[in-house]
Amino acid sequence: xxxxxxxxxxxxxxxxxxxxxxxxxxxxxxxxxxxxxxxxxxxxxxxxxxxxxxxxxxxxxxxxxxxxxxxxxxxxxxxxxxxxxxxxxxxxxxxxxxxxxxxxxxxxxxxxxxxxxxxxxxxxxxxxxxxxxxxxxxxxxxxxxxxxxxxxxxxxxxxxxxxxxxxxxxxxxxxxxxxxxxxxxxxxxxxxxxxxxxxxxxxxxxxxxxxxxxxxxxxxxxxxxxxxxxxxxxxxxxxxxxxxxxxxxxxxxxxxxxxxxxxxxxxxxxxxxxxxxxxxxxxx
Numbered sequence: 001x002x003x004x005x006x007x008x009x010x011x012x013x014x015x016x017x018x019x020x021x022x023x024x025x026x027x028x029x030x031x032x033x034x035x036x037x038x039x040x041x042x043x044x045x046x047x048x049x050x051x052x053x054x055x056x057x058x059x060x061x062x063x064x065x066x067x068x069x070x071x072x073x074x075x076x077x078x079x080x081x082x083x084x085x086x087x088x089x090x091x092x093x094x095x096x097x098x099x100x101x102x103x104x105x106x107x108x109x110x111x112x113x114x115x116x117x118x119x120x121x122x123x124x125x126x127x128x129x130x131x132x133x134x135x136x137x138x139x140x141x142x143x144x145x146x147x148x149x150x151x152x153x154x155x156x157x158x159x160x161x162x163x164x165x166x167x168x169x170x171x172x173x174x175x176x177x178x179x180x181x182x183x184x185x186x187x188x189x190x191x192x193x194x195x196x197x198x199x200x201x202x203x204x205x206x207x208x209x210x211x212x213x214x215x216x217x218x219x220x221x222x223x224x225x226x227x228x229x230x231x232x233x234x235x236x237x238x239x240x241x242x243x244x245x246x247x248x249x250x251x252x253x254x255x256x257x258x259x260x261x262x263x264x265x266x267x268x269x270x271x272x273x274x275x276x277x278x279x280x281x282x283x284x
Contacts, residue, residue, distance in 0.1 A: 002027055004034050011137040011251065012234035013038035020046055020056045020243065028059060036192055039251040040135045040234060043243045046122070050076050053122050053243075053268055060245065061117050061272045067162060068171040071097075073268075080269040082121070086261065093261050096171055102257025103203060105136065105227050107248045109271065110201040111162040113182040118272040119253075120245040125266040126238045130259035133236045133244065136252045138197035140232035142187065145198065149222070153186045157209040160184060164204045181206050186223075190249050191274070197250045200227060227252055238265075245272075 002017045013034045018027055020043060035041040048056070054076065057063050065077045073079035086097045109116030121133075142150075159181040163169040186208070188199035202224045208216045235256075236244055246253055259265050 002030065004030065006038065007040075007042070007236075008135075008232075008234035010140050010229075010232040011039045011135055012236075013041050015041060015043045016045065018043065021048070021052050032060075035245060035247065039137055039139075040236075040244065040246045040253075042236060044239065044241065046241050046243050048122060048243075050079060050268065054078055054270065056243070057120050057245075057270045057272055060120070061275050063270045064116075064273055066269070066271050067111075071171065078270055080271075081266070082269050083125070083264060083266040098261055099255070099257040100171070101133075101253070101255035103254070105134075105224075105252040105254050106201045106203050107138070107199070107252055109248055110160040110184065110199075110204045111179060111182060114273060115184065116248050116271045117274045118245050118247055119269065120243060120272060121267040121269050123238045123240050123242045123244075123267055125264035126240050127259035127263040127265050130256060131238060131265045132256045132258075133238070134254050134256060135234045135236065135246060136228045137232035138199065138227070138250045138252055139190075139195050140229040141198040141200075141227050141252075142196050144229045145226060149226075150187070152219075156186045156211070157183045158186050158200070159206040159209060160201065160204045161206050162204065164202075165206055166203075183209065188249065193250070195250065198223065198227065199249075200224075201252075202227075 002015065005014050006012065007014050015031050031041065054063055063078045065072055066080045068080065071080050073081055082100060083097065086094055088094055108119045161179040161181045163179060184199055186199055187196055189196055200223050202220060205220060208219060
């Protein structure tokens, strides 16, 4: 029997008693709407092959390869392998693999003109301690902004790129380093829920359109502090067989980056677009 329960006060929901390979349409509709309501969803106790995982993920939207070509699965490029090849040929820990996602709070895909709708992970190996993934509610971030900031940011557009203001990114191949910035509203209305959120990624933003550098720097610093709202976080403690999906349109996340490096923390990851995104991009 399917059971759905809240995990955090303002973010996170857990689903048990379901097999995503065989669930009914009614069960799918229940969990999809629970995810929309709670931003982040964990489905426990799954036993999946890569085709199973891709098929389930495609129910949320088209699955597309991540820009980091070096971490794609060799036979299934839609799959990013997290936590694999953690050590180089000399046995040194590769920090860009071990601490991937732990650099700071962010949202996935802000560097695309059509950002990822969702990101989904499936846990293959879990360390004995640490290795959590942290989530925060971007609706709550917007709601808690002082009115002066809501007024200042109304209609403001940010320019985003994969490397942000630092430029280069260690996970990208040399031919992919020159990233043309894309533009997104900083106050975003969710296309399915109609709720407003603070759409912001301090590691990917380059500048604000029409705002000078001095004010832009101050805005970036302030928004970085205001992304995380008391009571609006959920810290996921991984279990093998967990599938966790988060809505990049209304949440932030980061990895803790604190598990024993000699232990495995391995996930399959997919990036999921909105339906119709390919047609939209072709028209631009």
